[in-house]
Amino acid sequence: MSKIYKEIGIGFIPVFLVFLVFLGVNVIPILFVSALGGSLLYMMKTRGGIGASAGGGDRKSKNRTPAFLTFDEIGGQDRAKKELMEALDFLIKHEEIKKLGIRPLKGLLLTGPPGTGKTLMAKAAAHYTNSVFMAASGSEFVEMYVGVGASRVRDLFKEARARAVKEGKDNAIIFIDEIDVIGGKRDAGGQREYDQTLNQLLTEMDGIHTNDAPRILIIAATNRKEMLDSALLRPGRFDRHIEVDLPDKKGRLAILHIHAKNKPLAEGVTLEQTADQTFGFSGAQLEGVLNEAAIYAMREDKPAIEQPHLASAIDKVMMGERTDKETANGEKERVAYHELGHAIIAELVRPGSVSQVTVSPRGKALGYVRHNPPQDHYLYTKDYIEDQIMIALGGAAAEEMIYGGRSTGSRNDFEQSLSMVRNMMDAGLTSLGIIDREMVTKEQLMKENAAILDALMLRTKKMLDEQRNVFEHSFAILMKEEVLSGDTFRTLFDASVSQSA
Numbered sequence: 286m287s288k289i290y291k292e293i294g295i296g297f298i299p300v301f302l303v304f305l306v307f308l309g310v311n312v313i314p315i316l317f318v319s320a321l322g323g324s325l326l327y328m329m330k331t332r333g334g335i336g337a338s339a340g341g342g343d344r345k346s347k348n349r350t351p352a353f354l355t356f357d358e359i360g361g362q363d364r365a366k367k368e369l370m371e372a373l374d375f376l377i378k379h380e381e382i383k384k385l386g387i388r389p390l391k392g393l394l395l396t397g398p399p400g401t402g403k404t405l406m407a408k409a410a411a412h413y414t415n416s417v418f419m420a421a422s423g424s425e426f427v428e429m430y431v432g433v434g435a436s437r438v439r440d441l442f443k444e445a446r447a448r449a450v451k452e453g454k455d456n457a458i459i460f461i462d463e464i465d466v467i468g469g470k471r472d473a474g475g476q477r478e479y480d481q482t483l484n485q486l487l488t489e490m491d492g493i494h495t496n497d498a499p500r501i502l503i504i505a506a507t508n509r510k511e512m513l514d515s516a517l518l519r520p521g522r523f524d525r526h527i528e529v530d531l532p533d534k535k536g537r538l539a540i541l542h543i544h545a546k547n548k549p550l551a552e553g554v555t556l557e558q559t560a561d562q563t564f565g566f567s568g569a570q571l572e573g574v575l576n577e578a579a580i581y582a583m584r585e586d587k588p589a590i591e592q593p594h595l596a597s598a599i600d601k602v603m604m605g606e607r608t609d610k611e612t613a614n615g616e617k618e619r620v621a622y623h624e625l626g627h628a629i630i631a632e633l634v635r636p637g638s639v640s641q642v643t644v645s646p647r648g649k650a651l652g653y654v655r656h657n658p659p660q661d662h663y664l665y666t667k668d669y670i671e672d673q674i675m676i677a678l679g680g681a682a683a684e685e686m687i688y689g690g691r692s693t694g695s696r697n698d699f700e701q702s703l704s705m706v707r708n709m710m711d712a713g714l715t716s717l718g719i720i721d722r723e724m725v726t727k728e729q730l731m732k733e734n735a736a737i738l739d740a741l742m743l744r745t746k747k748m749l750d751e752q753r754n755v756f757e758h759s760f761a762i763l764m765k766e767e768v769l770s771g772d773t774f775r776t777l778f779d780a781s782v783s784q785s786a
């Protein structure tokens with residue numbers, strides 16, 4: 286019916302305009318105002334404005350994704366999952382907590398680096414509590430028009446309640462990703478629009494009557510907790526904080542197994558090795574590794590993923606895609622010596638730690654050495670950091686030894702070395718003692734920095750000079766093969782060392 290009215294309207298408007306022109310009325314301002322109004326309406330509809338939460342737009346389609354994900358499909362994060370489930374039990378056992386007079390939970394804050402599974406946790410929470418699941422991102426509430434963000438917050442809560450009633454559920458979980466976008470500290474010269482949006486969120490949270498169904502629980506995620514306004518964090522709002530951190534080795538293995546479920550692995554492939562080599566990777570990056578490995582297998586027409594596919598996939602996720610940068614021959618040789626410098630020192634200070642030496646360009650790097658951390662490390666001794674600095678300096682030291690001078694290829698290594706020295710200073714591991722940066726002069730810092738780096742550079746050069754044999758044995762093979770696995774490099778290394786002994 287409404288369609289018929291619309292068509293009649295569309296037909297009537299031009300006839301009416303022609304009639305006005307016939308009467309001698311200037312219709313240009315009318316046309317201009319209607320065009321402006323039309324485009325404003327269109328923008329509000331397509332950008333997920335009020336219309337989106339009521340009917341169309343992106344957010345709706347995201348919300349309609351069934352929340353059938355369970356906690357079993359989230360690898361690692363055992364502590365975070367346990368804490369979250371405990372908190373969710375409050376929602377499920379609401380009668381019991383009422384008897385004890387416990388204040389029900391309104392908001393949960395998940396904090397941690399990107400890609401660690403915060404969204405997955407929220408979805409699993411909805412499944413666990415048999416709730417309606419609604420998701421939005423902080424940036425969706427940001428608009429140039431004052432009041433639009435606040436009205437979107439209102440609509441989100443309204444829609445969550447309506448959907449829970451319609452679907453016959455007792456609970457609704459609203460997940461707000463990137464809460465820091467709207468929940469940043471308000472006194473820090475913030476904008477009025479952000480303030481209004483945050484105020485609306487606080488009002489909605491205060492208005493949650495946790496005793497009446499549908500009960501609403503808000504789960505928010507951020508990786509910048511320190512930015513959040515204290516009003517958001519006070520008791521009764523987001524007063525439960527759960528850290529969702531980067532996975533340890535056991536967690537990485539569990540995540541790899543989850544994402545390998547639908548992918549064929551060749552016989553003998555072990556995900557243990559991949560878990561070993563991916564220290565510091567997030568769940569999203571681990572998923573990326575398996576996906577890239579499957580792509581490499583397909584490119585080679587292989588029916589299953591083999592270990593080298595996984596190795597290349599780790600490099601791809603870590604460094605970027607292989608590039609076609611054609612290096613001049615002299616340059617490639619220099620890169621080979623540079624990388625061998627890193628690898629030899631690594632093998633000397635931490636035997637068995639080199640996992641791959643490469644001289645084919647990938648991402649921005651012309652070559653690189655991938656290391657196996659012996660185990661996940663969270664505490665570092667002075668000796669350990671010094672070894673790491675020597676590994677970083679190994680490239681420049683090798684170039685000096687072979688060519689008598691360095692190149693710009695060591696810039697990144699020096700940046701790493703400097704940051705490690707800074708870490709040593711802040712941790713009281715240098716001859717400056719336990720210091721606050723404010724207590725010492727810039728000159729003192731520079732002097733200590735130079736003393737540490739010069740001494741370590743000297744030690745590095747000496748160690749490399751004693752291993753000239755290894756350079757001679759491995760250089761030609763590295764130039765030809767472009768990639769040496771850790772095991773191949775160790776065979777060459779051991780052969781050269783025993784020869785010179």
Ligand code: ATP
Nearest residue numbers: 359360398399400401402403404405540568569572
């Ligand atoms: P962001 O902070 O960037 O929004 P996030 O922490 O919400 O990230 P998710 O969106 O939950 O991260 O994860 C992204 C993808 O990474 C998931 O779809 C999944 O494929 C994978 N992933 C991340 N963590 C895990 C995990 N613990 N187990 C299984 N898969 C994971």
